[in-house]
Amino acid sequence: MSDRQARGVERQIQEAEARGEFKNLPGAGKPLPGIGQPLHEDWWLRQQSTRENIGLDALPPALRLAKEIEQxxxxxxxxxxxxxxxEALDALNVRIRKALIGPIDGPPLRFGLRDVDDEVRSWRERRG
Known part of the structure; x- marks a missing residue:
């Protein structure tokens, strides 16, 4: 961008600010969502799916599984x-096993099968 273009953009911003176009924007004065948290490799996809309210069904299978693990x-x-x-863990493990064996759309899996007994133990602990 040239200096002339930069000055033009800056002038437009100042004029919009003078007209009050930046007042009362959603999230004004609040911290940016996710600030201080590490970015996932698919941060852009997560952001887009949240913004556009895309459900799990629209994600590629690898990302759908990753989201299931996260949730x-x-x-x-x-x-x-x-x-x-x-039963839910067994069904999840079937989908993970299938993804590990064959080609799957999306990024490589960064997780393996879930240990059913460990997950059940954690479930019991969370229930108190």
Whole structure:
């Protein structure tokens, strides 16, 4: 960008500010969401899916699995009994195993099968 262009942009910003176009913007005076948290490799996709309210079904399978793993404690906590928790974990492991064996759309998986007994133990602890 040339100096002339930069001055023009700066002038437009100052004029918009004088007109009050930057007042009462959503999030004004609040910290940026996610500040201080490490960026995930797919940060841009997460941001886009949140902004556009895209559900899990729209994500490539690898990212869908990663999102399921990320939300696993909340998902399991919503289940009423241990049998349902074990069933959900078994179904998740089937999808993970399939992704590990064959080609899958999206980035490489950075996780493996879930240990059902460990996850059930964590579920019990969270329940108190």
């Amino acid at each position: 696993l404690p909340e998902t399991l906590d919503a289940l009423g009994d241990e049998a349902a928790v074990r």
